Amino acid sequence: MRLYNRRRAYLCAMSRLLPSVFFSLPLLFLFAACQSNDKSAATATATAAAPQHVTDDLGHQLTIPARPRRIMSLAASMTEMLYAVADTATIVARTQVCDYPRAALRKPVISSYPLDLEGLVALHPDVVFTVEGITSLDDIARLEKLGIPVYCQRYTTAADILRGLTDLGRLLGRPVQARKLTDSLQVELQAMQQLPRPSRPPAVLAITWQDPIYVYGENTLFTDKIRLAGGQNAVTEHFAQPYPALTREYILKLNPDVLIGGSFGKLDSTFFKNYPELKRIKAYQNRRVYGITGDLMERPSPRVVESVRELQRLIGAPPAP
Amino acid sequence: MSRRAFPWILASLSLMLVLVVLGLRIGSFATDYAFIGRTLLNYNPDDPAQLALVQLRLPRIVMALLAGGGLAVSGYLMQAMVNNALADPYLLGTASGASLGAILCFSLLSNLTVAGIYLPPLAALVGALLTTLLVVALGSQRGQLIPGQLLLAGVAISSLTAALGGLLSFLSSSEGQLRTVVFWAMGSFERAGWDVLPYPALALGAALLLLVFLQKDLNVLLLGEERAQTLGVQVARTRWILVVTAATLTGCVVALCGPVGFVGLMVPHLTRWLLGVTGKANLLFCALLGADFLLGCDLLARLLYPPAGLPVGLITALFGVPFFVYLLRKKRVAL
Numbered sequence: 001m002r003l004y005n006r007r008r009a010y011l012c013a014m015s016r017l018l019p020s021v022f023f024s025l026p027l028l029f030l031f032a033a034c035q036s037n038d039k040s041a042a043t044a045t046a047t048a049a050a051p052q053h054v055t056d057d058l059g060h061q062l063t064i065p066a067r068p069r070r071i072m073s074l075a076a077s078m079t080e081m082l083y084a085v086a087d088t089a090t091i092v093a094r095t096q097v098c099d100y101p102r103a104a105l106r107k108p109v110i111s112s113y114p115l116d117l118e119g120l121v122a123l124h125p126d127v128v129f130t131v132e133g134i135t136s137l138d139d140i141a142r143l144e145k146l147g148i149p150v151y152c153q154r155y156t157t158a159a160d161i162l163r164g165l166t167d168l169g170r171l172l173g174r175p176v177q178a179r180k181l182t183d184s185l186q187v188e189l190q191a192m193q194q195l196p197r198p199s200r201p202p203a204v205l206a207i208t209w210q211d212p213i214y215v216y217g218e219n220t221l222f223t224d225k226i227r228l229a230g231g232q233n234a235v236t237e238h239f240a241q242p243y244p245a246l247t248r249e250y251i252l253k254l255n256p257d258v259l260i261g262g263s264f265g266k267l268d269s270t271f272f273k274n275y276p277e278l279k280r281i282k283a284y285q286n287r288r289v290y291g292i293t294g295d296l297m298e299r300p301s302p303r304v305v306e307s308v309r310e311l312q313r314l315i316g317a318p319p320a321p
Numbered sequence: 322m323s324r325r326a327f328p329w330i331l332a333s334l335s336l337m338l339v340l341v342v343l344g345l346r347i348g349s350f351a352t353d354y355a356f357i358g359r360t361l362l363n364y365n366p367d368d369p370a371q372l373a374l375v376q377l378r379l380p381r382i383v384m385a386l387l388a389g390g391g392l393a394v395s396g397y398l399m400q401a402m403v404n405n406a407l408a409d410p411y412l413l414g415t416a417s418g419a420s421l422g423a424i425l426c427f428s429l430l431s432n433l434t435v436a437g438i439y440l441p442p443l444a445a446l447v448g449a450l451l452t453t454l455l456v457v458a459l460g461s462q463r464g465q466l467i468p469g470q471l472l473l474a475g476v477a478i479s480s481l482t483a484a485l486g487g488l489l490s491f492l493s494s495s496e497g498q499l500r501t502v503v504f505w506a507m508g509s510f511e512r513a514g515w516d517v518l519p520y521p522a523l524a525l526g527a528a529l530l531l532l533v534f535l536q537k538d539l540n541v542l543l544l545g546e547e548r549a550q551t552l553g554v555q556v557a558r559t560r561w562i563l564v565v566t567a568a569t570l571t572g573c574v575v576a577l578c579g580p581v582g583f584v585g586l587m588v589p590h591l592t593r594w595l596l597g598v599t600g601k602a603n604l605l606f607c608a609l610l611g612a613d614f615l616l617g618c619d620l621l622a623r624l625l626y627p628p629a630g631l632p633v634g635l636i637t638a639l640f641g642v643p644f645f646v647y648l649l650r651k652k653r654v655a656l
Contacts, residue, residue: 209497211433211441212504212511212629245504245629247511249373250349270434274512277376280369 068126080301207261229311259283326602384513393611396585403468416580422448449572507632508581
């Protein structure tokens with residue numbers, strides 16, 4: 001009985017207490033949330049107050065927000081880099097040449113050449129990313145004068161691209177995403193190195209334009225990509241320009257094993273029709289003339305692995321039909 | 322041939338020989354004089370170095386000679402026709418017209434080779450001739466060419482075609498296209514081949530042959546229209562012959578090599594300075610001197626910036642202008 005009374009008294013007390021606890025719980029949560037919000041707000045304020053002072057690949061020193069919320073790129077390759085690392089909601093625009101990934105096509109277009117300065121300023125980007133040689137130094141200076149920092153990257157090897165992705169991850173506050181991506185790219189590149197390779201790396205000449213004949217020079221990303229694919233750039237001489245113009249005589253002397261720049265049939269009716277002397281090079285004699293995906297070849301982007309894989313397939317491919 | 326002209330012609334021929342031999346030595350394959358001799362006497366096309374010598378270096382040299390000769394003669398004719406020392410072969414809008422033709426081709430066509438024919442030179446020739454026709458139509462009245470009107474029409478139409486060309490270049494879809502246009506506009510002999518050489522050779526040969534009969538009228542015309550008429554020269558007819566000859570020559574050269582500047586302005590002056598205004602061998606010497614000058618410039622272009630060489634138009638201006646200014650400052654040039 002006594003026990004019963006005690007239980008009853010306990011239940012009564014609880015029934016009086018529970019509603020108040022029940023109603024006070026949201027308040028507690030709210031309080032806790034407020035405390036947590038206050039904390040992040042305090043952190044955000046602290047972070048906002050501490051912008052990043054960074055130096056880009058060209059040696060330019062610039063200051064960008066700790067966590068850029070509005071970013072854009074002025075190069076097709078850089079747009080690919082940003083889409084691979086950044087929060088895509090923070091990308092505010094693309095240029096007229098940015099067509100990969102497809103999601104980029106939904107972004108508003110800002111002309112990169114000639115640079116639509118007014119349109120770009122109207123978007124209020126926190127930072128603009130670009131690649132060396134794509135945006136003129138004059139345009140970069142004009143943007144910086146208008147208070148828009150421009151971060152420029154330079155790539156001459158596949159490792160540079162991975163480093164570029166890591167840098168972007170750090171600058172955009174997404175180091176984990178960048179690391180995951182670079183690790184997987186690194187693994188794929190290493191796996192390709194394990195595949196059987198030709199005993200003598202074939203000399204590969206890649207042309208970018210036919211009249212005059214411009215080629216991928218020794219100081220371009222192509223040299224590293226073709227090395228990773230098991231070949232070597234036929235152009236070993238260092239020229240001031242990344243894409244030097246070559247004479248027919250020079251190409252005759254190079255005598256490349258493989259020529260990249262268009263399918264055999266296409267080049268046979270254009271390039272070799274205009275330059276019949278070049279039919280003597282080994283690449284033509286052995287019908288090792290191949291077309292390649294332009295975007296993959298031209299753009300230093302996270303798709304570098306795909307590009308190396310494509311080159312590797314061509315180097316090991318049988319002569320063109 | 323006059324006594325005054327003979328040593329100069331001999332000297333220009335000797336210089337040409339030296340330049341040709343030097344030109345045969347410059348290239349990616351190392352070739353000494355013995356190798357050149359062996360190749361010329363016993364050509365083996367299976368040897369890539371010999372192939373380069375005969376199929377690449379030699380036509381390039383011949384192209385430079387023909388272009389230099391053609392532009393110099395053309396300039397001489399234009400200066401005589403308008404009786405103005407500042408006239409040059411591009412007075413009739415030939416260069417800008419050819420450029421527009423070539424740019425149209427580079428910009429609008431995705432495939433530049435159709436049925437085995439490389440179209441840009443053809444388009445350049447059509448552009449050059451159409452522009453010249455337009456300028457001549459604007460610069461003539463009742464079948465008579467009016468030099469002043471012709472000059473102004475040339476300037477106006479050149480500006481228009483240059484602007485159209487500029488617009489197309491600006492709108493060009495790729496950097497490669499832009500580079501082609503820029504490279505083309507500065508002139509080059511890199512694309513020279515035996516297959517195209519007969520055209521400028523025929524044009525220059527025919528022009529020189531025709532002008533042998535017109536040399537006297539030409540010299541009289543240089544003294545002024547009124548004096549020429551008094552001396553019985555059919556001024557209107559002579560002017561038409563000069564315009565058609567100059568336009569054809571310039572069109573041929575520009576279509577194949579791009580608009581190489583300054584040769585047609587400078588070499589006629591040098592010719593008159595050395596041989597006098599009314600020398601009988603002036604045109605022949607003018608052609609030889611122009612050929613030497615342009616070949617020399619091409620050699621320099623190839624030596625300064627191997628392997629592709631600088632655009633030859635840059636060299637003609639960079640090295641020709643100071644020399645020309647020096648001549649003008651001496652105030653002994655017979656204008």
